[in-house]
Amino acid sequence: MLSIIKNFSILFFFTIYFFLYFHIEANNTFKIEDSFIFRNLSQDIRLSFEDKEKKPFSIEPESFFQSGSDFPPGLKSDKGSIFKKLIDNPCWIQFSFIENRKNLSPLYLELGWSAIDKIEVYYRNKEGTFIKKESGDLFPFYQREIPEPGFIFRIPSYKQKKQDVLLRIQSKGSVPISLKLYNHATFTELKSQKTLMHGIFYGTLLAMFLYNCFIYIRLQDKAYLYYNLYVFSILFTTLILDGYSYKYFWPTKPSLQNNTLLFFINLSLSFASLFCISFLNLSNLYTKAYTFLKAYTFFSFIFAVISLFTYKFYFTILIFFSIFIFLILLSFAIYQKFRYKKEPNKKFFALAWIFYSIGIVLFISWHLGLVPDYTIFSHGLHLGAVLETLLLGFALADKIDLILKEKKVAQIEALENLQRIQILKAEVTQQLEEKVEQRTRLIKIQQLELEKQIDLAQRIHNTLLPKKIPETNHFELFHNFRPMMKLGGDFLDFRYNRLRQKLNLFICDVCGHGIGAAFLAVMVKMTLDADESKEENPAKILKDLHEHLDANLAGNFITAMACHIDLRRGRLQLASAGHPPAILFQSGEEYQLIKPKGKLITSGITPNCENSKIKLTDNSLLLLYTDGLVEVRNKQDELFSETNLANLVAGNLDKSLPEISELIMEELESFCPGSLSSPEDDISYILFRYKK
Numbered sequence: 001m002l003s004i005i006k007n008f009s010i011l012f013f014f015t016i017y018f019f020l021y022f023h024i025e026a027n028n029t030f031k032i033e034d035s036f037i038f039r040n041l042s043q044d045i046r047l048s049f050e051d052k053e054k055k056p057f058s059i060e061p062e063s064f065f066q067s068g069s070d071f072p073p074g075l076k077s078d079k080g081s082i083f084k085k086l087i088d089n090p091c092w093i094q095f096s097f098i099e100n101r102k103n104l105s106p107l108y109l110e111l112g113w114s115a116i117d118k119i120e121v122y123y124r125n126k127e128g129t130f131i132k133k134e135s136g137d138l139f140p141f142y143q144r145e146i147p148e149p150g151f152i153f154r155i156p157s158y159k160q161k162k163q164d165v166l167l168r169i170q171s172k173g174s175v176p177i178s179l180k181l182y183n184h185a186t187f188t189e190l191k192s193q194k195t196l197m198h199g200i201f202y203g204t205l206l207a208m209f210l211y212n213c214f215i216y217i218r219l220q221d222k223a224y225l226y227y228n229l230y231v232f233s234i235l236f237t238t239l240i241l242d243g244y245s246y247k248y249f250w251p252t253k254p255s256l257q258n259n260t261l262l263f264f265i266n267l268s269l270s271f272a273s274l275f276c277i278s279f280l281n282l283s284n285l286y287t288k289a290y291t292f293l294k295a296y297t298f299f300s301f302i303f304a305v306i307s308l309f310t311y312k313f314y315f316t317i318l319i320f321f322s323i324f325i326f327l328i329l330l331s332f333a334i335y336q337k338f339r340y341k342k343e344p345n346k347k348f349f350a351l352a353w354i355f356y357s358i359g360i361v362l363f364i365s366w367h368l369g370l371v372p373d374y375t376i377f378s379h380g381l382h383l384g385a386v387l388e389t390l391l392l393g394f395a396l397a398d399k400i401d402l403i404l405k406e407k408k409v410a411q412i413e414a415l416e417n418l419q420r421i422q423i424l425k426a427e428v429t430q431q432l433e434e435k436v437e438q439r440t441r442l443i444k445i446q447q448l449e450l451e452k453q454i455d456l457a458q459r460i461h462n463t464l465l466p467k468k469i470p471e472t473n474h475f476e477l478f479h480n481f482r483p484m485m486k487l488g489g490d491f492l493d494f495r496y497n498r499l500r501q502k503l504n505l506f507i508c509d510v511c512g513h514g515i516g517a518a519f520l521a522v523m524v525k526m527t528l529d530a531d532e533s534k535e536e537n538p539a540k541i542l543k544d545l546h547e548h549l550d551a552n553l554a555g556n557f558i559t560a561m562a563c564h565i566d567l568r569r570g571r572l573q574l575a576s577a578g579h580p581p582a583i584l585f586q587s588g589e590e591y592q593l594i595k596p597k598g599k600l601i602t603s604g605i606t607p608n609c610e611n612s613k614i615k616l617t618d619n620s621l622l623l624l625y626t627d628g629l630v631e632v633r634n635k636q637d638e639l640f641s642e643t644n645l646a647n648l649v650a651g652n653l654d655k656s657l658p659e660i661s662e663l664i665m666e667e668l669e670s671f672c673p674g675s676l677s678s679p680e681d682d683i684s685y686i687l688f689r690y691k692k
Contacts, residue, residue, distance in 0.1 A: 029096040032157070034103070037186045041095055041179040042373045049089040061122040061130040061166050090170040093177065097165075099157040108187040109165070111151040112178025112378055114243030115261060117254075120168040121153050130166070141251035148191070149243030155181070176366060178373045198242065201382055205235045208389050212396065219400070226275035227392060233268035234385050240264065241381070262307035270300040279349060279395070348398060352391030359384015470496045474567045475503065476689040478657035480665075483682050489517025490626050490684035491524055495535065501567040504535045505686055508560035509579070509626040520556060523549055538562035538575035539598070539609040546577075546601045557602035561624055563688075570616040570690065575609045577601045580630065583646050584614065585621040585653055591646045622688040623649060628681030629664075634672045644671070657687040 030044055111119065118136040125131050135144055135151055146152045157163050169175055182190065209231045216224035239245040240261045250256045273293045277283065282290035362380030365371045376383075469477050479492055489510035496503050508524055510517040527548045528541070535541070541562045549558070561579040565572050574582060578600030581593040598609035625645070632640040648667050652660055664685070669676050 029098065029162070031098045031100050032107075034101050036101065036183055038180055038182040038190075040373055041181060042177070044097075045093050045095045045177070045179060047177070048092045048094075050092070061164075090168060091175070091177075093167040093169065093179070095165055095179075096162055097157075097181075098162050099159055101157075101159070104157060104159060105184040107155045107157055108146075108182045108184070109153045109155050110180045110182065110187075112180065112373065113176050114150045114241065114246075115171070115173070115257060116151060116169060116175055117171040118169075119151055122164075122166040122168075123155055124164055125156070126158060130164075136171075137246065137254045137257040139254065141247055147247070149247050152187075174367065176369060176373075176378075178366075178378060180373075198244075201238070201386055202235065204386050205231055205238075205389055208393050209235065212393065215396075215400075223275060223278040223396060223399070226271050226278055227396060230268055230271035230275050231389055233264050233271055234389070237261065237264040237268055238382060238385060259308050263304050266300045266304035266307060270297045270304065273297040273300065275392075279399070280346075346395070348391045348395035352388040352395060355391065356384040356388035359387070465492065466494055470498070472496075472498070474501065474691055475565075476657050476687075476691070478661055478687045479685070480661050481682075481684045482676065482679060484628070484679050488682040488684075489521060490628070490682040491521040492624075492684050492686055493525065493528065494686070502536070503565040503567060503688075504538075505563040505565070505622075505624060505688060506541075506560070507579070507624045507626065507684060507686055508558055509628070509682070509684075511557050516556075520549070520553075520558065523552060524558070524560075536564050536573075537611070538564050538573055539596075539611045542575050542577045542598065542601070542607055542609045546607050549601065550603055553601070553603045555603060557600045559600050559627075563622070563624070565616070565688075565690070567690070570620075570692065572614045572616050572622070574612045574614070577607045577609055580625060580627050581642065583623040583625075583642065583649070585623075585646075585650060586617050587619055591650050593642060593646075616690045618690070618692045619653070620690045621649070621653060622690075623685060624688075625685035626682060628679065628683040629668070629685055631681065632668060632672050632675045632679075640668060640671055657689060660687060661685075 030039070032039075109121070116136050117138050119134065121133045121135075122130045133145060133153060135153070141147070144151075145154060155163065155165060167179075209228055212224050212228050212231070215221075216228060236245065239249075240257065245260070246254075246257050273296050277290055277293050277297075280286075280289075282293065359380040359382075362371070362377045363384075366373065366377035366380065371377045465481060466479065477494065479494075481488070481490060481492060483490065490508070491510070492505075492507040494503065494505050506528065508521070510520040510524070524545065527545050530548075539562075542560055545558075545560065558577070559579040560577045561574065561582060563572065563574050563582070572584075574594055574596055576582075576596045576598045578598060579595075581595035584592040584594055586592075592614075594612060594614070596610050596612040599605060599607045601607055623645075630640050630642050630645055634640075644667075645664070648663065649660060652663055655663070665676060668683075
């Protein structure tokens with residue numbers, strides 16, 4: 001790879017030296033005979049440039065063709081400097097010919113560069129007076145004498161007469177001096193040939209672009225995306241260079257012709273860098289080249305944006321220098337890629353850039369006047385671009401073929417691994433089935449044992465609940481308990497002292513369900529049974545309950561409500577530890593929601609409960625309940641709520657307590673079907689009716 005680059009560099013500099021050494025002064029007058037077909041005017045023209053220091057000035061065309069070698073005032077000679085194309089001054093070109101043909105036909109003068117701002121052409125008519133024609137990118141396309149992408153002028157000739165032709169060329173950037181003179185038949189034939197060749201060139205680029213667009217849509221590979229964007233930018237670059245963009249895309253906007261050329265050149269360099277990074281996988285294999293090309297991509301995008309607003313000569317030189325920097329970086333990246341890993345598709349990739357580099361060097365050398373005005377040089381960019389596009393397409397196709405082969409090998413290996421896995425899976429499955437069967441038998445045994453223990457716990461838990469309701473004329477009492485599971489966390493109790501006519505009610509809700517909650521409920525029962533001395537002070541009962549259970553709560557909590565009723569005096573005391581409010585119904589009054597001050601019972605927090613005292617009247621009804629009763633939700637996500645419960649009871653105070661309880665259950669099932677058969681929480685409540 002390095003030897004190819006080295007040999008190409010030696011050949012390139014030898015070519016420059018050759019044309020520097022053998023540059024010949026022009027001969028300005030030639031004859032046109034009957035055998036004339038076309039003539040390259042490179043050696044027949046005389047060049048001069050306007051002197052910036054002597055502006056403004058006016059020059060008559062006649063002054064160029066006076067005898068002698070002196071130039072008109074305000075002009076300076078260019079005696080053979082091959083770098084004359086780089087001077088950013090208006091350029092004057094003169095040549096003369098003598099018409100010796102018998103059959104006269106129009107002659108066509110063609111300028112080989114289509115990006116010229118302004119062209120003035122002077123030639124003599126029959127009377128010998130100079131006629132002036134104007135054209136260029138500063139004029140709308142429709143004003144051109146011959147509507148072709150390039151600049152072509154019809155030059156009349158007169159038998160046995162000398163025709164003097166003078167051109168003034170002015171442009172912002174450098175202009176290669178390429179002039180050709182054709183007879184009518186040759187011009188028509190070359191026009192058809194050029195149209196055909198350009199059609200093949202652009203058709204090839206467009207076909208590769210569309211084909212690889214379909215492949216990108218299918219594969220979603222970034223390399224194809226960058227390749228398509230690169231081909232698109234190259235396509236537009238050559239369209240601008242050949243003048244087709246001005247003819248078909250913006251014929252009335254001359255300012256776009258120059259700026260868009262530099263824009264698409266920089267854009268193509270940016271996408272070329274991204275394509276190389278993706279195709280060669282430089283981010284993983286060679287980070288230095290990846291970093292350099294990434295930075296180059298960034299600056300190319302910056303130059304592309306700048307070029308839309310300015311077209312300066314030094315900026316053009318900077319872009320040419322940037323192209324060579326890109327080729328050097330790319331050559332280094334390709335060399336490193338081949339050095340670390342040789343793959344067939346990289347050969348196409350390397351050849352593509354070698355051919356394109358040769359085409360760029362030939363084109364720039366022609367543009368700078370370093371080589372003769374031959375088609376191989378003036379169209380070097382086209383030739384390099386189409387070869388590069390095809391070879392890069394082959395490289396991508398070869399890469400996909402390599403990926404498919406690797407994928408096929410991977411599939412075969414995966415199939416073999418899958419077969420081994422299936423065999424291993426069958427063995428493991430058999431072992432697991434045996435273990436599962438053993439484990440299932442063990443689980444069934446344990447489940448039966450656990451169900452026995454749960455049944456035993458349930459029976460024990462049920463023994464904690466009141467069994468018999470005392471018969472007395474002073475009150476009625478009814479309670480209901482429906483656990484969510486076999487074991488619940490709700491607990492209720494009452495104690496009746498017939499001798500002293502005192503009644504204590506207690507209800508609580510232990511957080512959670514199942515065995516743990518039921519265990520805490522047992523501890524609550526044991527604590528209440530252990531201390532009966534404070535039954536007349538509900539707040540003290542709850543405080544002592546917290547003290548006894550504090551060490552065993554382990555993050556759990558209990559809500560509770562304790563009541564003491566003096567049946568002789570009709571006095572009610574209530575204390576609450578974060579429990580839902582009690583509901584009191586008295587004759588002739590609205591129901592009351594009674595919620596004394598107090599926090600729930602949990603570890604490390606004192607409940608600070610306070611007693612609330614209320615005077616009872618005859619047939620007063622008190623309802624204590626847990627949150628599982630009022631927090632039932634229906635399909636509309638509505639709560640059953642204390643309000644619905646209170647209104648239901650308030651409308652049926654004349655009924656017995658069992659009937660009221662049955663109405664509560666019916667209303668609950670109607671509100672949320674299935675809430676009784678599959679409750680989401682334990683449901684407990686106590687109904688108490690006072691009688692004097």
